[in-house]
Amino acid sequence: MAVYTAVSASELTELCQRYGFAETSQLKGMAGGVENTTYQLISGEQRFILTLFEQGSGEDLDYFVQLLSFLATQGFAVAAPLPDLQGQVLHQIEGKPSLLFPFLQGQHPEQANAIQAKAIGQWLAQLHLAGQQFPIQRPNQRSIEWLQQRMPDVLAFLSEDDQRLMQKEVAQFAELLETYPDLPQGVIHGDLFRDNSFFAGDELTGVIDFYNGCTGHWLYDLAVVINDWSFQAGDEPNTSIGTAVLAGYQKVRPLRPDEQQALPGFLRACALRYWLSRLIAKHLSPPNEDQSSVIKDPEQYRKILVLRKRA
Template identity: 35%
Template sequence: MSVFTPVTRPELETFLAPYGLGRLLDFQGIAAGTENSNFFVSLEQGEYVLTLVERGPVEDMPFFIELLDVLHDADMPVPYALRGNDGQGLRELCGKPALLQPRLSGKHIKAPNNQHCAQVGELLAHIHLATRERIIERRTDRGIDWMLQSGAELLAGLSTEQAALLTPALDEIAAHKAQILALPKANLHADLFRDNVMFEGTHLTGVIDFYNACSGPMLYDIAITVNDWCLDAQGGIDLPRAQALLGAYAALRPFSAAEAELWPVMLRVGCVRFWLSRLIAAREFAGMDVTIHDPREFEVRLAQRQQVALKLPFAL
């Protein structure tokens, strides 16, 4: 179970008292997390999620709280920090920064269809539109410089075939760094995988886990999303689902010429980012009772992205 910091019932009851949400009925750890400790919490007044932040500096937490407040105020189905009777959204539990948020309804979709993907595209466009005019600055700790450095450090431990795939990808990232950083920006979710979105049937009811959110090029967020939501059985891109996602997005926020030009590159950048982070996690958490995602999934996807037939819906 991916709960890095166990919480006792008395500790949790003391933490929850300032919220005034009634008696604690039940709580349980959530096994799916890979970076933070998360718990489902049942109180007399409803269902909630408690997060103990395990990774990243405490000084980043006001960013997450402000971003989620902005998106919540824009009527998006996101969690947001509830305030205690002292008005604070960020508090402390077991020595860790802690947030209590409403639990969103719905379930994750393992096999999305075109309609699911179109709604995800709309959601992503709304996130970008809500923030691009007043970006809340936060530099990602897993950006281009991190990819170049971490990739170079990991090369020696890879097979000949893996190194032959990663080396030109790193060279491409370095060559296009300035162009990528000049693309239109907003606040990004930066981790909009299927397990971070909930649906009831084909209706999108929630998006969670903003702890990789940052400011940066909107196209990067789109590439990360397409790389997970629009896959065929071989790890390539399913064109109808990808076109549904991109078309729904572009109907709200049209793409620029620079974005259309860099689209194949950005798909590969998105694969490199998660291949490297999963390789590092597999090494750091080996033998521990922690959910570890398979790095090979993104190795395969990067290989599949060497040729990209999918075009952005860009009108000259």
């Protein structure tokens, strides 16, 4: 369960007073997530999501608060943080910066179908286009520079073959970016896995977890989605799902010729990124209490990388 910080009764009471909730409101810890503490706040018939951020400061959250508020005003199905009775959005709970979100209806698609995949592709393209009007920029924290800097930290945990694989793929991604220097960039979600989307049946009801959001290559965002949504079961990609994501995206924003040529390289680079970040989490980031149960397997994305190389 992703609860690393317990919330005292007095802190809960103070939070309820800020929002005008009943003092009988309750917190229920939620499973999932790796980095932050997440609760469901139940107040009468209403439900909300309370997130305590275990890393960083409140200043780090300003970008996400403003981005989510902007998207909400544009009609996007996102969970924008809720202001309290005084109009305050960001709070300190148990010394941690905290945000309260609406509770989205629907479920994560464990096994997404082609209709859902097409819907998420359309949503992503709409995000990219709308984000051109968002004035704030934030550097991509998982850029090629990050890959180059962090790769040496994990090589000792890999076989010689995997060391060569990672080193070669980092070099090839750098070469790809030099080959295509003018690929479109703008606001990206940065982590749009299936468990960050909600569906009621085949209808997309919302998208969450923008904490990897930044200014980056749109193609990177698309590749993250295609990889996760295609590899839902087993070691082989479901090509119909990947095709549906791409078709949905291109219905809203057709890819340019240079993007079409670069997409296979970005699919590999995104697999590389998650392989590396999961290795860091597994070997170099000591887990908090109970966190070991939610560290994701790096091997999954090593296999995806190998399969993308063969395609």
